Amino acid sequence: MTAGGPAMAAAPAQALPEAGPRPAASSAMIWSALAVVYLVWGSTYLFIRIVIEADIPPMLGMATRFLLAATLLAAFLALRSGVRRLRVTARELLGAGVVGLLLLAFGNGAVAVAEKTVPSGLAALLIAAVPLWLMLLRVGGGERPRPLTWLGVLIGFGGAALLAASSGDTSAKPISVAILVLGTISWAAGSRFSPRLGLPKDPLVATLYEMAIGGSVMVLLGVLSGEPARLHLSEVEPKGWIALAYLVVFGSLLAYSAYSYLLANAPISLIGTYAYVNPVVAVFLGWLILSEPITGRILIGGAIVVLGVALVVSAERRRTV
Numbered sequence: 001m002t003a004g005g006p007a008m009a010a011a012p013a014q015a016l017p018e019a020g021p022r023p024a025a026s027s028a029m030i031w032s033a034l035a036v037v038y039l040v041w042g043s044t045y046l047f048i049r050i051v052i053e054a055d056i057p058p059m060l061g062m063a064t065r066f067l068l069a070a071t072l073l074a075a076f077l078a079l080r081s082g083v084r085r086l087r088v089t090a091r092e093l094l095g096a097g098v099v100g101l102l103l104l105a106f107g108n109g110a111v112a113v114a115e116k117t118v119p120s121g122l123a124a125l126l127i128a129a130v131p132l133w134l135m136l137l138r139v140g141g142g143e144r145p146r147p148l149t150w151l152g153v154l155i156g157f158g159g160a161a162l163l164a165a166s167s168g169d170t171s172a173k174p175i176s177v178a179i180l181v182l183g184t185i186s187w188a189a190g191s192r193f194s195p196r197l198g199l200p201k202d203p204l205v206a207t208l209y210e211m212a213i214g215g216s217v218m219v220l221l222g223v224l225s226g227e228p229a230r231l232h233l234s235e236v237e238p239k240g241w242i243a244l245a246y247l248v249v250f251g252s253l254l255a256y257s258a259y260s261y262l263l264a265n266a267p268i269s270l271i272g273t274y275a276y277v278n279p280v281v282a283v284f285l286g287w288l289i290l291s292e293p294i295t296g297r298i299l300i301g302g303a304i305v306v307l308g309v310a311l312v313v314s315a316e317r318r319r320t321v
Contacts, residue, residue, distance in 0.1 A: 030266050033258040037274045040255040042281025045120035046289060047243040047251065048112055054240020057230050058112035059222030065244060066104055066215030069252035073208045088200045088209065095197030096209035102190030104214025109221065110183025118172040118180060119292040124282030125163050125302040126180050131309045132156040133188035134268060148315035156308020162301035191271070194263050207260040211252060273313055279306065 051061045077085050088096070115123055132153050139145060145153075164177050200206040222228070262271045279302055286292035 030262065030270075033262050033266075034270075034274065036255050036258040037262065037271075038277040039281060040250050041259075041274065042124065042278040043285055044247060044251040044255070045111070045115070045124045045278075045282040046285040047246050049115045049120040049286070049290060050243035051240050051247065052112065052116055054237040054243065055230075055232065055235055056240050056244065057222060057227035058116065059109055059218045059225065060227045060231060061244060062104075062109055062112045062247075063215045063218035063222060065247045065252055066108075066211040066218065068248045069256070070208050070211040070215060072248070073204065073211070073253060073257070077204060077208065085202065086205060086208070088205065091198045092200045092206075093209060095194075095199045096206050097213040098197055099190050099194045099199065099206075100210035100212070100214030101217060102186045103194075104210065105217040105221065107183050107187035107190060108214075109218055110179050110186065114176040114180035114183070117176045119286055120290065121279070121283035121286035121292050121294065122163065122172060122298060123180055124279040125298065125305060126160060126177070127184050127187075128279045128302070128305045128309060129156055129160045130184050130188050130191070131273075131312055132160075133185050134192055135312055137188060137192045146315045149312050152308045152311025152313075152315060154308070155311065156305050159301045159304025159306075159308055162297060162304060165297070165301075191263065191268065199264075203261040203264045204257055206264075207257045210260070211256065270313075273309075 048062075052058055074086060111123060111127070118126075135145060135149060135153055160181075164181070200209065259271075283292075283294060283298075283302065287294050
Protein backbone atom coordinates (compact mmCIF):
# COMPACT_ATOMS: atom_id res chain seq x y z
CA MET A 1 0.00 0.00 0.00
CA THR A 2 2.66 2.31 0.83
CA ALA A 3 1.05 1.76 1.88
CA GLY A 4 6.61 5.29 -3.82
CA GLY A 5 13.56 3.80 -11.48
CA PRO A 6 14.46 7.11 -12.47
CA ALA A 7 12.91 6.63 -15.92
CA MET A 8 9.48 6.29 -14.40
CA ALA A 9 9.81 9.56 -12.54
CA ALA A 10 10.08 11.47 -15.79
CA ALA A 11 7.85 9.34 -17.98
CA PRO A 12 4.41 10.54 -16.82
CA ALA A 13 5.43 14.18 -17.11
CA GLN A 14 6.58 13.69 -20.67
CA ALA A 15 3.34 11.97 -21.57
CA LEU A 16 1.08 14.68 -20.16
CA PRO A 17 1.05 18.03 -21.95
CA GLU A 18 -0.70 20.98 -20.36
CA ALA A 19 -3.48 21.10 -22.93
CA GLY A 20 -5.15 18.90 -25.50
CA PRO A 21 -6.17 15.25 -25.30
CA ARG A 22 -3.99 12.91 -23.32
CA PRO A 23 -2.20 10.28 -25.42
CA ALA A 24 -2.95 6.66 -24.63
CA ALA A 25 -0.62 5.09 -22.10
CA SER A 26 1.87 2.66 -23.62
CA SER A 27 2.32 -0.86 -22.30
CA ALA A 28 5.96 -0.05 -21.55
CA MET A 29 4.99 2.88 -19.32
CA ILE A 30 2.34 0.87 -17.51
CA TRP A 31 4.70 -2.02 -16.81
CA SER A 32 7.49 0.34 -15.78
CA ALA A 33 5.13 1.94 -13.28
CA LEU A 34 4.08 -1.50 -12.04
CA ALA A 35 7.72 -2.54 -11.56
CA VAL A 36 8.30 0.55 -9.41
CA VAL A 37 5.20 -0.14 -7.32
CA TYR A 38 6.09 -3.83 -7.03
CA LEU A 39 9.62 -3.37 -5.73
CA VAL A 40 9.82 0.06 -4.11
CA TRP A 41 6.59 -0.23 -2.18
CA GLY A 42 7.63 -3.66 -0.99
CA SER A 43 10.66 -2.05 0.65
CA THR A 44 8.75 0.85 2.25
CA TYR A 45 7.30 -1.38 4.97
CA LEU A 46 10.83 -1.96 6.20
CA PHE A 47 11.73 1.74 6.12
CA ILE A 48 8.51 2.75 7.90
CA ARG A 49 9.39 0.31 10.68
CA ILE A 50 12.91 1.80 10.89
CA VAL A 51 11.45 5.32 11.17
CA ILE A 52 9.18 4.21 14.03
CA GLU A 53 11.98 2.35 15.83
CA ALA A 54 14.13 5.51 15.61
CA ASP A 55 11.63 7.33 17.87
CA ILE A 56 9.90 9.37 15.18
CA PRO A 57 6.14 9.40 15.97
CA PRO A 58 4.22 7.64 13.18
CA MET A 59 1.77 10.33 12.08
CA LEU A 60 4.26 13.20 12.24
CA GLY A 61 6.88 11.06 10.54
CA MET A 62 4.61 10.16 7.63
CA ALA A 63 3.29 13.73 7.47
CA THR A 64 6.89 14.93 7.05
CA ARG A 65 7.37 12.33 4.35
CA PHE A 66 4.43 13.45 2.25
CA LEU A 67 4.71 17.20 2.83
CA LEU A 68 8.38 17.20 1.85
CA ALA A 69 7.62 15.08 -1.20
CA ALA A 70 4.77 17.43 -2.18
CA THR A 71 7.01 20.47 -1.84
CA LEU A 72 9.77 18.91 -3.96
CA LEU A 73 7.30 17.77 -6.60
CA ALA A 74 5.66 21.21 -6.76
CA ALA A 75 9.06 22.87 -7.23
CA PHE A 76 10.01 20.40 -9.96
CA LEU A 77 6.76 20.84 -11.89
CA ALA A 78 6.83 24.64 -11.57
CA LEU A 79 10.42 24.85 -12.81
CA ARG A 80 9.79 22.39 -15.62
CA SER A 81 6.44 23.65 -16.92
CA GLY A 82 5.63 26.88 -15.08
CA VAL A 83 3.32 27.61 -12.18
CA ARG A 84 0.28 27.35 -14.49
CA ARG A 85 0.69 23.60 -14.46
CA LEU A 86 -0.18 23.54 -10.76
CA ARG A 87 -3.55 25.23 -11.22
CA VAL A 88 -6.59 23.06 -10.53
CA THR A 89 -10.32 23.61 -10.25
CA ALA A 90 -12.17 23.46 -6.94
CA ARG A 91 -13.66 20.10 -7.94
CA GLU A 92 -10.24 18.68 -8.79
CA LEU A 93 -8.85 19.92 -5.48
CA LEU A 94 -11.74 18.31 -3.61
CA GLY A 95 -11.21 15.01 -5.42
CA ALA A 96 -7.48 15.05 -4.66
CA GLY A 97 -8.29 15.81 -1.03
CA VAL A 98 -10.61 12.82 -0.72
CA VAL A 99 -8.01 10.50 -2.23
CA GLY A 100 -5.30 11.98 0.00
CA LEU A 101 -7.45 11.29 3.05
CA LEU A 102 -8.32 7.71 2.11
CA LEU A 103 -4.98 6.56 0.70
CA LEU A 104 -2.51 8.54 2.80
CA ALA A 105 -3.93 9.94 6.03
CA PHE A 106 -6.09 6.91 6.83
CA GLY A 107 -4.43 4.20 4.71
CA ASN A 108 -0.71 4.88 5.00
CA GLY A 109 -1.18 6.46 8.42
CA ALA A 110 -2.74 3.25 9.71
CA VAL A 111 0.26 1.27 8.47
CA ALA A 112 2.68 3.55 10.32
CA VAL A 113 0.68 3.45 13.56
CA ALA A 114 0.28 -0.34 13.36
CA GLU A 115 3.97 -0.96 12.69
CA LYS A 116 4.81 0.22 16.20
CA THR A 117 4.10 -3.41 17.14
CA VAL A 118 3.32 -5.25 13.86
CA PRO A 119 6.43 -6.56 12.05
CA SER A 120 6.85 -5.04 8.59
CA GLY A 121 6.54 -8.41 6.83
CA LEU A 122 3.31 -9.32 8.60
CA ALA A 123 1.92 -5.86 7.84
CA ALA A 124 2.65 -6.31 4.13
CA LEU A 125 1.00 -9.73 4.10
CA LEU A 126 -2.18 -8.34 5.69
CA ILE A 127 -2.22 -5.47 3.21
CA ALA A 128 -2.06 -8.02 0.41
CA ALA A 129 -5.81 -8.41 1.00
CA VAL A 130 -6.48 -4.98 -0.58
CA PRO A 131 -7.60 -6.49 -3.94
CA LEU A 132 -10.14 -8.58 -2.04
CA TRP A 133 -11.64 -5.46 -0.45
CA LEU A 134 -11.66 -3.88 -3.91
CA MET A 135 -13.75 -6.79 -5.16
CA LEU A 136 -16.26 -6.43 -2.34
CA LEU A 137 -16.56 -2.72 -3.12
CA ARG A 138 -17.31 -3.61 -6.71
CA VAL A 139 -20.02 -6.01 -5.55
CA GLY A 140 -21.48 -3.21 -3.46
CA GLY A 141 -21.59 -1.13 -6.64
CA GLY A 142 -23.82 -3.69 -8.35
CA GLU A 143 -21.29 -5.87 -10.17
CA ARG A 144 -21.76 -9.64 -10.24
CA PRO A 145 -18.43 -11.49 -9.95
CA ARG A 146 -17.82 -14.93 -11.39
CA PRO A 147 -17.83 -17.99 -9.07
CA LEU A 148 -14.03 -18.20 -9.37
CA THR A 149 -13.80 -14.63 -8.11
CA TRP A 150 -15.88 -15.45 -5.06
CA LEU A 151 -13.72 -18.51 -4.40
CA GLY A 152 -10.64 -16.30 -4.50
CA VAL A 153 -12.22 -13.78 -2.11
CA LEU A 154 -13.13 -16.50 0.38
CA ILE A 155 -9.68 -18.09 0.20
CA GLY A 156 -7.94 -14.74 0.49
CA PHE A 157 -9.87 -13.63 3.55
CA GLY A 158 -9.28 -17.04 5.11
CA GLY A 159 -5.56 -16.43 4.73
CA ALA A 160 -5.93 -12.92 6.17
CA ALA A 161 -7.74 -14.37 9.19
CA LEU A 162 -4.88 -16.83 9.71
CA LEU A 163 -2.40 -13.97 9.50
CA ALA A 164 -4.35 -11.99 12.08
CA ALA A 165 -4.30 -15.02 14.36
CA SER A 166 -0.55 -15.33 13.75
CA SER A 167 0.01 -11.96 15.40
CA GLY A 168 0.30 -13.88 18.66
CA ASP A 169 3.53 -15.37 17.32
CA THR A 170 5.06 -11.88 17.17
CA SER A 171 5.03 -8.64 19.15
CA ALA A 172 1.92 -7.45 17.29
CA LYS A 173 -0.99 -6.21 19.42
CA PRO A 174 -4.57 -7.05 18.35
CA ILE A 175 -5.50 -3.35 18.26
CA SER A 176 -2.60 -2.71 15.86
CA VAL A 177 -3.80 -5.50 13.58
CA ALA A 178 -7.32 -4.02 13.66
CA ILE A 179 -5.99 -0.56 12.77
CA LEU A 180 -4.06 -2.10 9.89
CA VAL A 181 -7.14 -3.86 8.54
CA LEU A 182 -9.13 -0.62 8.68
CA GLY A 183 -6.29 1.06 6.81
CA THR A 184 -6.46 -1.54 4.03
CA ILE A 185 -10.19 -0.90 3.65
CA SER A 186 -9.56 2.84 3.40
CA TRP A 187 -6.83 2.30 0.81
CA ALA A 188 -9.10 0.02 -1.24
CA ALA A 189 -11.92 2.59 -1.13
CA GLY A 190 -9.59 5.36 -2.29
CA SER A 191 -8.24 3.22 -5.12
CA ARG A 192 -11.72 2.14 -6.20
CA PHE A 193 -13.36 5.55 -6.32
CA SER A 194 -10.45 7.79 -7.38
CA PRO A 195 -11.28 7.58 -11.12
CA ARG A 196 -14.76 8.98 -10.38
CA LEU A 197 -13.69 11.94 -8.24
CA GLY A 198 -12.70 14.34 -11.00
CA LEU A 199 -8.99 14.40 -10.13
CA PRO A 200 -6.56 16.68 -11.97
CA LYS A 201 -5.90 15.24 -15.43
CA ASP A 202 -2.15 15.33 -14.85
CA PRO A 203 -1.36 12.41 -12.49
CA LEU A 204 1.70 14.21 -11.12
CA VAL A 205 -0.37 17.25 -10.20
CA ALA A 206 -2.97 14.96 -8.65
CA THR A 207 -0.21 13.26 -6.66
CA LEU A 208 1.08 16.63 -5.46
CA TYR A 209 -2.25 17.74 -4.00
CA GLU A 210 -3.05 14.31 -2.59
CA MET A 211 0.26 14.27 -0.70
CA ALA A 212 -0.11 17.89 0.45
CA ILE A 213 -3.65 17.40 1.75
CA GLY A 214 -3.06 13.92 3.15
CA GLY A 215 0.14 15.07 4.88
CA SER A 216 -1.61 18.11 6.36
CA VAL A 217 -4.35 15.93 7.83
CA MET A 218 -1.67 13.64 9.27
CA VAL A 219 -0.15 16.61 11.07
CA LEU A 220 -3.56 17.34 12.60
CA LEU A 221 -4.05 13.69 13.61
CA GLY A 222 -0.57 13.60 15.11
CA VAL A 223 -1.17 16.75 17.12
CA LEU A 224 -4.53 15.47 18.37
CA SER A 225 -2.92 12.21 19.51
CA GLY A 226 -0.18 14.05 21.44
CA GLU A 227 2.74 13.13 19.19
CA PRO A 228 4.58 16.49 19.44
CA ALA A 229 5.24 15.83 23.14
CA ARG A 230 6.84 12.50 22.21
CA LEU A 231 9.08 13.92 19.49
CA HIS A 232 12.63 14.70 20.64
CA LEU A 233 14.73 15.51 17.59
CA SER A 234 18.02 15.15 19.44
CA GLU A 235 17.16 11.56 20.33
CA VAL A 236 16.24 10.43 16.82
CA GLU A 237 18.80 7.93 15.56
CA PRO A 238 20.57 8.68 12.22
CA LYS A 239 19.03 5.58 10.65
CA GLY A 240 15.62 7.17 11.21
CA TRP A 241 16.49 10.23 9.11
CA ILE A 242 17.99 8.03 6.38
CA ALA A 243 14.86 5.87 6.29
CA LEU A 244 12.65 8.97 6.18
CA ALA A 245 14.66 10.38 3.27
CA TYR A 246 14.21 7.07 1.42
CA LEU A 247 10.45 7.23 1.98
CA VAL A 248 10.31 10.82 0.68
CA VAL A 249 12.30 10.22 -2.50
CA PHE A 250 11.46 6.65 -3.41
CA GLY A 251 8.32 5.75 -1.49
CA SER A 252 6.48 9.02 -2.20
CA LEU A 253 7.94 10.91 -5.16
CA LEU A 254 8.64 7.80 -7.19
CA ALA A 255 6.30 4.98 -6.18
CA TYR A 256 3.22 7.00 -5.21
CA SER A 257 3.50 8.98 -8.43
CA ALA A 258 3.71 5.68 -10.31
CA TYR A 259 0.62 4.39 -8.47
CA SER A 260 -1.35 7.54 -9.29
CA TYR A 261 -0.33 7.14 -12.92
CA LEU A 262 -1.58 3.56 -12.90
CA LEU A 263 -4.91 4.55 -11.35
CA ALA A 264 -5.41 6.93 -14.27
CA ASN A 265 -4.24 4.61 -17.04
CA ALA A 266 -4.49 0.91 -16.10
CA PRO A 267 -7.30 -1.51 -15.14
CA ILE A 268 -7.77 -1.78 -11.39
CA SER A 269 -7.49 -5.57 -11.61
CA LEU A 270 -4.00 -5.21 -13.08
CA ILE A 271 -2.98 -2.57 -10.56
CA GLY A 272 -4.01 -4.90 -7.74
CA THR A 273 -1.34 -7.41 -8.72
CA TYR A 274 1.24 -5.40 -6.77
CA ALA A 275 -0.13 -7.33 -3.81
CA TYR A 276 1.68 -10.42 -5.15
CA VAL A 277 5.15 -8.94 -4.98
CA ASN A 278 5.06 -6.40 -2.13
CA PRO A 279 4.66 -8.99 0.65
CA VAL A 280 7.50 -11.15 -0.67
CA VAL A 281 9.87 -8.17 -0.78
CA ALA A 282 8.73 -6.93 2.64
CA VAL A 283 8.96 -10.30 4.39
CA PHE A 284 12.42 -10.96 2.95
CA LEU A 285 13.79 -7.53 3.89
CA GLY A 286 12.21 -7.63 7.36
CA TRP A 287 13.83 -10.99 8.03
CA LEU A 288 17.18 -10.02 6.48
CA ILE A 289 17.64 -6.57 8.03
CA LEU A 290 15.46 -6.45 11.16
CA SER A 291 15.52 -10.18 12.03
CA GLU A 292 11.74 -10.26 12.11
CA PRO A 293 10.33 -13.71 12.86
CA ILE A 294 8.82 -15.76 10.05
CA THR A 295 6.68 -18.52 11.51
CA GLY A 296 4.99 -21.37 9.73
CA ARG A 297 1.54 -19.83 10.25
CA ILE A 298 2.70 -16.53 8.77
CA LEU A 299 4.11 -18.26 5.69
CA ILE A 300 0.98 -20.39 5.21
CA GLY A 301 -1.37 -17.46 5.78
CA GLY A 302 0.59 -15.27 3.38
CA ALA A 303 0.60 -17.97 0.71
CA ILE A 304 -3.18 -18.39 1.09
CA VAL A 305 -3.77 -14.63 0.72
CA VAL A 306 -1.64 -14.48 -2.41
CA LEU A 307 -3.47 -17.53 -3.83
CA GLY A 308 -6.82 -15.86 -3.21
CA VAL A 309 -5.69 -12.63 -4.85
CA ALA A 310 -4.31 -14.60 -7.80
CA LEU A 311 -7.67 -16.30 -8.33
CA VAL A 312 -9.53 -12.98 -8.17
CA VAL A 313 -7.25 -11.24 -10.65
CA SER A 314 -7.19 -14.27 -12.97
CA ALA A 315 -11.00 -14.48 -13.00
CA GLU A 316 -11.38 -10.76 -13.65
CA ARG A 317 -8.85 -10.81 -16.48
CA ARG A 318 -10.81 -13.57 -18.22
CA ARG A 319 -13.97 -11.56 -17.72
CA THR A 320 -12.56 -8.53 -19.53
CA VAL A 321 -11.16 -10.47 -22.50
